[in-house]
Every structure is written in C-alpha cells, then in structure tokens.
Amino acid sequence: MSSMKFPVKVYIEPGAIEKVFEVIKDRRNILMLTGKNVYDILAKKFEEKLKNSFEVTTFFVERSSVDEVKRIVVNTSYSDFEVVLGFGGGKVIDVAKVTATELNVPFISIPTSASHDGIASPVASFKENGKPISISTNPPSAVLADVKILIKSPRRLMNSGFGDLISNITAVKDWQLAKEKVNENYNEVAASISSMPAELMLKKAEELDFNIPSHVKLLVQGLIMSGVAMAIVGSSRPASGSEHKFSHAVDYLGYGFGLHGEQVGIGTIIMEYFYEKVYGIGEWEKVKRAFEKIGSPSSAREIGLNKEQILEALVFAKRIRRKRYTILEDLNPSKDDFEKAIKETKIV
Ligand SMILES: [Zn+2]
Known part of the structure; x- marks a missing residue:
C-alpha cells in the first residue's frame, strides 16, 4: 500500500x-x-x-x-x-x-x-x-x-464552487456504475466523503446564502473534502465523472465563457437526466432548481453555449478519458439521445 x-x-x-x-x-x-x-x-x-x-x-x-x-x-x-x-x-x-x-x-x-x-x-x-x-x-x-x-470573493466564483461540489453526486454515481459494470476498484469512504457534503448542499439549496459565514464554511468544507477523497484514492475519480468529461469537452472545443464549476454544473444536469431516465436515480430537476435558486447558470445559454455547441460537446465528451467508465460509456448515447436530453431538460 x-x-x-x-x-x-x-x-x-x-x-x-x-x-x-x-x-x-x-x-x-x-x-x-x-x-x-x-x-x-x-x-x-x-x-x-x-x-x-x-x-x-x-x-x-x-x-x-x-x-x-x-x-x-x-x-x-x-x-x-x-x-x-x-x-x-x-x-x-x-x-x-x-x-x-x-x-x-x-x-x-x-x-x-x-x-x-x-x-x-x-x-x-x-x-x-x-x-x-x-x-x-x-x-x-x-x-x-x-x-x-x-466571503468577499465574487458571488459568481462561489456559485461556481457550488456547481463543482454538486457534480460529486454524478461523479460518485459513475464510480458506482464502474464498480458494478466493469469491476473497478471502489472506495466507500472516499465516495462518501465526496458525495455527502454535495448531497447536504443540494438539500440546503433553498435556504443557502453565501453572505452568511457558516454557509461559506459549509461550501469550503465540501470542496476540501472533495480534495481529501481524491487524495485517498490518488485520483480525481471521486469528484470527476461524466459531467467533468462534458466540461473538458467544452474546454477542448473552446466554446462559451463558462467557469469550470458552471460547466460541470450544466454537465451534472444532463448526466443526472440520463441517470433518471435509465436507472431511476437521477436528480436533474433538483439540481437545476438549486442552480436557479442560488443564481448560478442552469442553462447552457447563460455560459455562452448554443444548442449545436452543447450537442457537439456532449458527443465529444464520449471521446475524453475513455478508460474512466461513466454513464457515457455505459449507455453510449447517440446524437438523438443527446438531443432528446437537451430538449427535455430545457438546458439551452
Ligand atoms: Zn471539478
């Protein structure tokens, strides 16, 4: 070890x-x-x-x-x-x-x-x-x-941190999927350390106010715990799944002007949609509402992506880091599937 x-x-x-x-x-x-x-x-x-x-x-x-x-x-x-x-x-x-x-x-x-x-x-x-x-x-x-x-940092940055934290929910689902489907090493402690603060924040989203020091503390605790979860397994696996692949695709294509956490936030909504549709465990509506509530982008348009670009990025995401098994590898969604997801989540 x-x-x-x-x-x-x-x-x-x-x-x-x-x-x-x-x-x-x-x-x-x-x-x-x-x-x-x-x-x-x-x-x-x-x-x-x-x-x-x-x-x-x-x-x-x-x-x-x-x-x-x-x-x-x-x-x-x-x-x-x-x-x-x-x-x-x-x-x-x-x-x-x-x-x-x-x-x-x-x-x-x-x-x-x-x-x-x-x-x-x-x-x-x-x-x-x-x-x-x-x-x-x-x-x-x-x-x-x-x-x-x-607490004095720009609100947009803090909201972006919120998005990066919430994305752990999808990342851990992807990790579990990899454990079940391709027998990948899975660490329950690291998975919990990563997803629990994210679930807590999602639950708390309605009352969240980053003008309150204790709420800022909660966010920062969650982000630090993501780092600890990664350190436990020596990879970004506990905090980076299909939603991060989407964000990397957007970066790679050079589209829009979203911050990292904003992009993974949009990715989380879409991947959670697939989790909902196929496995009945997705939380895309809750996630989308949470972003709306705190004033973070809940649609691709808000980070400068049009429908064609988001579609291209989703298709491209399947080519990113293929060894990391996620719902993208599991479902291998077609362009039509992505179009349907975009439409049903009203993500543009
Ligand atoms: Zn991230």
Missing part, C-alpha cells in the same frame, strides 16, 4: 490566515506565490507580517502552465525554499501546488476564492496551447481558508 498524503492542518474560519505561523513552525525560508491584484489588496500586508519571522520571496503568477512553474523554479533556483505558500485564486493555487511538488517541499494553500475543489486536491489544471491538461501533485499540507476573505 502506498503512503497517503493529506492536508494535515485545515482551518476554515474567519482569520484562518493567522494560523500560518503555527503551520509553518520551524521552517524559515518561504516562497510565496500570489497574483498582482491579491498582492495589492491582501498579500502585501501579509508578507510584511511574515517577514518579521521568516525569509520571504514573493513571486507573481501570471498563467497556469508548466512553463510558468519552470519560470518560477529557474528564477528562484538555489534558494533552498522550505515551504511554498499559494495565496490567491485557482490559477495561483494550481501553480503553487505544482511548484511545491517540483521543489519537494510542503505546500500551504490560502485560497481567496472557492470556485472549485482544487483548493485542496492533488490535481492541478493547466492550459497548454489552449487545451486543458491535468497534472498530479502532492495535496497541500495545510489549507488556510479564511472565511473573512472568501
């Missing part, structure tokens, strides 16, 4: 950022990766504080790519960093994750938005030549999710 790595320290509370001193402890030499905007608003002050106790080198992340990691590693070579801090949005966290893995030092995740489950996952999403790729990394050693900071 291989050794498992998890976020050992997780703080989700107002002022969580102050825990950094406790978390870093006896390490002295810090590489802080951040974004220019985050630096001006938050990280500059934080850096000043850190500098009282540590040696800090700050680097601005501009894009999420392998070249960016190389640029950072080359520019800071021979610095003997003992820890990497990623303070920012998804791009910064992803680059920091890969950089820390590359330097073989612990990574501390300080997210300024909760737009997807990457804040604690062992996977980074990069774009290379305009095409999406995933890179396996070590999970963060610590996550400092400061609710005071996160």
Whole structure:
C-alpha cells in the first residue's frame, strides 16, 4: 500500500490566515506565490507580517502552465525554499501546488476564492496551447481558508464552487456504475466523503446564502473534502465523472465563457437526466432548481453555449478519458439521445 498524503492542518474560519505561523513552525525560508491584484489588496500586508519571522520571496503568477512553474523554479533556483505558500485564486493555487511538488517541499494553500475543489486536491489544471491538461501533485499540507476573505470573493466564483461540489453526486454515481459494470476498484469512504457534503448542499439549496459565514464554511468544507477523497484514492475519480468529461469537452472545443464549476454544473444536469431516465436515480430537476435558486447558470445559454455547441460537446465528451467508465460509456448515447436530453431538460 502506498503512503497517503493529506492536508494535515485545515482551518476554515474567519482569520484562518493567522494560523500560518503555527503551520509553518520551524521552517524559515518561504516562497510565496500570489497574483498582482491579491498582492495589492491582501498579500502585501501579509508578507510584511511574515517577514518579521521568516525569509520571504514573493513571486507573481501570471498563467497556469508548466512553463510558468519552470519560470518560477529557474528564477528562484538555489534558494533552498522550505515551504511554498499559494495565496490567491485557482490559477495561483494550481501553480503553487505544482511548484511545491517540483521543489519537494510542503505546500500551504490560502485560497481567496472557492470556485472549485482544487483548493485542496492533488490535481492541478493547466492550459497548454489552449487545451486543458491535468497534472498530479502532492495535496497541500495545510489549507488556510479564511472565511473573512472568501466571503468577499465574487458571488459568481462561489456559485461556481457550488456547481463543482454538486457534480460529486454524478461523479460518485459513475464510480458506482464502474464498480458494478466493469469491476473497478471502489472506495466507500472516499465516495462518501465526496458525495455527502454535495448531497447536504443540494438539500440546503433553498435556504443557502453565501453572505452568511457558516454557509461559506459549509461550501469550503465540501470542496476540501472533495480534495481529501481524491487524495485517498490518488485520483480525481471521486469528484470527476461524466459531467467533468462534458466540461473538458467544452474546454477542448473552446466554446462559451463558462467557469469550470458552471460547466460541470450544466454537465451534472444532463448526466443526472440520463441517470433518471435509465436507472431511476437521477436528480436533474433538483439540481437545476438549486442552480436557479442560488443564481448560478442552469442553462447552457447563460455560459455562452448554443444548442449545436452543447450537442457537439456532449458527443465529444464520449471521446475524453475513455478508460474512466461513466454513464457515457455505459449507455453510449447517440446524437438523438443527446438531443432528446437537451430538449427535455430545457438546458439551452
Ligand atoms: Zn471539478
């Protein structure tokens, strides 16, 4: 059995950022990766504080790519960093994750938005030549999710995080399907850790309000647990199924302007429709209503996709990551089936 790595320290509370001193402890030499905007608003002050106790080198992340990691590693070579801090949005966290893995030092995740489950996952999403790729990394050693900071993040980002969390419901159904149909390894604990917070959020959607700190905390807990579920099995399987294949297809084709969580949200509605129709266990109407309620896109049009594009993306999704058995592999829906799904879910 291989050794498992998890976020050992997780703080989700107002002022969580102050825990950094406790978390870093006896390490002295810090590489802080951040974004220019985050630096001006938050990280500059934080850096000043850190500098009282540590040696800090700050680097601005501009894009999420392998070249960016190389640029950072080359520019800071021979610095003997003992820890990497990623303070920012998804791009910064992803680059920091890969950089820390590359330097073989612990990574501390300080997210300024909760737009997807990457804040604690062992996977980074990069774009290379305009095409999406995933890179396996070590999970963060610590996550400092400061609710005071996160609550001020744009609502659209938080809603997108909600979509990414809800998608776990479909991802776990796909995983169960793979267990039953093709005898894939299945981990009940990882599956529950991934799907339970998602089910809870779905149930709570009617009363959900991301102006309330405890609701933000619930969302962030769910997203961090997605990351933990992935770390348990060493793959994105517990939080990425057919609905993510659809989102990857949209990215690959370069259609629309949806955020990751918005795209997987639309994918979840469609795949849940198939689960409902074929197995009687789909929750597409509930999911769609939840998105409407919180003000997240519940139709493809809202993320800039027309009917032809969504149809093309669904057909294309069948070609993505074929080894990952999902309802797309199980049913192998035809173009007509997809058209019917689009019509019946009124997804356009
Ligand atoms: Zn995702």
